[in-house]
Amino acid sequence: MPDPMRIRATEQPDGVDVRVLMSHEMETGQRRDSAGAIVPAWFIQTVVVSYAGKPVLNAEWGPAVAKNPYLQFKFKGGKKGEKISITWVDNRGETRTDEATIG
Amino acid sequence: MKMHRGRIAAAALFLGCAAASAYAQGSATDEIARYRAMLADGNPAELVVARGEELWKTRRGAKNVSLEQCDFGLGAGVLKGAYAQMPRYFADADQVMDFESRLVWCMVNLQGMDRAAVTKNPYSGAGQRQTDLEALTAYGVEMSRGIPVNVPQSHPKERAAYDRGRYAFYMRGGPYDFSCATCHGVTGQRIRLQDLPNIAGNKPDADRAFTTWPAYRVSQGALRTMQWRLNDCFRQQRFPDLVFLSPTSVDLITFLGVNANGAKMDAPAIKR
Amino acid sequence: MKKQALWTALGLTVVAGCATYVAPTKEESTQAIKSSFNARGIAKLDRLDQTEIQAICSDAQRTGKEVPKAEREALEKKVLATIRYPADGKYLGDFKSGERIAQSGVGMQWSDSDKTVNGGNCYACHQLAPQEISHGNIGPTLLGYGKKRGYGEPVVRYTWGKIWNTHAFNLCSQMPRYGDAGILTEAQIKDVMALLLDPNSPVNK
Numbered sequence: 001m002p003d004p005m006r007i008r009a010t011e012q013p014d015g016v017d018v019r020v021l022m023s024h025e026m027e028t029g030q031r032r033d034s035a036g037a038i039v040p041a042w043f044i045q046t047v048v049v050s051y052a053g054k055p056v057l058n059a060e061w062g063p064a065v066a067k068n069p070y071l072q073f074k075f076k077g078g079k080k081g082e083k084i085s086i087t088w089v090d091n092r093g094e095t096r097t098d099e100a101t102i103g
Numbered sequence: 104m105k106m107h108r109g110r111i112a113a114a115a116l117f118l119g120c121a122a123a124s125a126y127a128q129g130s131a132t133d134e135i136a137r138y139r140a141m142l143a144d145g146n147p148a149e150l151v152v153a154r155g156e157e158l159w160k161t162r163r164g165a166k167n168v169s170l171e172q173c174d175f176g177l178g179a180g181v182l183k184g185a186y187a188q189m190p191r192y193f194a195d196a197d198q199v200m201d202f203e204s205r206l207v208w209c210m211v212n213l214q215g216m217d218r219a220a221v222t223k224n225p226y227s228g229a230g231q232r233q234t235d236l237e238a239l240t241a242y243g244v245e246m247s248r249g250i251p252v253n254v255p256q257s258h259p260k261e262r263a264a265y266d267r268g269r270y271a272f273y274m275r276g277g278p279y280d281f282s283c284a285t286c287h288g289v290t291g292q293r294i295r296l297q298d299l300p301n302i303a304g305n306k307p308d309a310d311r312a313f314t315t316w317p318a319y320r321v322s323q324g325a326l327r328t329m330q331w332r333l334n335d336c337f338r339q340q341r342f343p344d345l346v347f348l349s350p351t352s353v354d355l356i357t358f359l360g361v362n363a364n365g366a367k368m369d370a371p372a373i374k375r
Numbered sequence: 376m377k378k379q380a381l382w383t384a385l386g387l388t389v390v391a392g393c394a395t396y397v398a399p400t401k402e403e404s405t406q407a408i409k410s411s412f413n414a415r416g417i418a419k420l421d422r423l424d425q426t427e428i429q430a431i432c433s434d435a436q437r438t439g440k441e442v443p444k445a446e447r448e449a450l451e452k453k454v455l456a457t458i459r460y461p462a463d464g465k466y467l468g469d470f471k472s473g474e475r476i477a478q479s480g481v482g483m484q485w486s487d488s489d490k491t492v493n494g495g496n497c498y499a500c501h502q503l504a505p506q507e508i509s510h511g512n513i514g515p516t517l518l519g520y521g522k523k524r525g526y527g528e529p530v531v532r533y534t535w536g537k538i539w540n541t542h543a544f545n546l547c548s549q550m551p552r553y554g555d556a557g558i559l560t561e562a563q564i565k566d567v568m569a570l571l572l573d574p575n576s577p578v579n580k
Binding site: 003025 | 144
């Protein structure tokens, strides 16, 4: 089971500010280990953030995103006390979903 | 990468690449400062702290207990502020212990774990998951965030640790003739573009050096503890391998801690 | 009043006497250090045995008491006599190779192997070629080294000696003994010499 995300969502005058820290190796697939073999690519491919059952952000990521990715964005229409849900899926098919309450 | 605009007002994606520049000296260090400020929000150390907290509260070891009753000098079960007042003398062990030593002590004596097994590989390697010790230490220091350093010097063994630590700090050795003081005993020094704090003679430098470890090291993608930091210094000084939790490691941490007394802990921090 | 003060003073003396702290001896401190390291890879425990100059300079920096002038000069003279100059009388090698040696910071760590080609890591502490902005300030700038000093034999011999064993000229210098400690080979030092003293080196342009 992958490690949980750390999510902070706060209602601001111009929308809900979401900051999420994801725990993931984000291996590019271009590094070599000490024996000279390629370290296989292992990275988050899709991220979906949902509010009230609807997606507010869809992202398709690649190997350029750094280890332990930090994502920050704003969306309009969210209310304090309501929940957002964030799901990522990586190239191995592993997935993680976490929720947070908007503060 | 594709991002659907939808209801998003603004999106910012942090890529974690250092800004390479061909500027003159001054603006190169300014750019590094800007990079560090960007990194400070969303410190991946938070992920390690979260795991450490979970491990802390889990029943483990032969005795199947959690670490919650460990005594770090403020009483059994008191973790808040504990890291900030260590290293310190413990009567039950009759020795001065830093945080990592006492943590292992509790894992062995409270939880019934095997000391050799616990201390075998304290540091994670490249691309490896953080070790339990790193996660637990991260959680431990997080519980002292904002609390002033208060490393005691009331017991004779605490004073002896400081004095031995000071001696070790100035001891030049190895084929390069380096001591800790070679890099860290003069104000205003810089190795390549890395500023070197004067830990012995400059209070603000000494404060910052102690209060910002453990830290998430971006260049390694891992959280590193003070025990690790000392080991890695000695490696680069061309010394042999500093043993985990050794007397000299505790003596040096005592020296560093006392020199930072009064400054507020600010760890886990984030570093290059 | 006087009697009161006397009794108070005696009382304080008794209390102070019970809490006398004895600092660790040099031997105790040294022993603690030696027991705290393991040999690993190419880094053996003999690295913890201090040389005469390491011990003298550690004491000086720790106590803040400079080495007395006469003692310092005598030791520097002793070191000067140990410098090995190149047998073929040629001091300068290839400055491009010298630049690579100045840039490389590996060698002699327990994480290196005995096959690792040691670098000089000069840029850790010194400015050299103007194009390299990522340099330290622990040592003086070497920009324009040859241009400023000229290329005569005394300068060349002094520079060789400085790199071979800096303690011949500055007893407690923090710079490593590149020749004396076997960090760089004679050929490598010639290349570093060229970086400093070849008129065509970027350092002198």
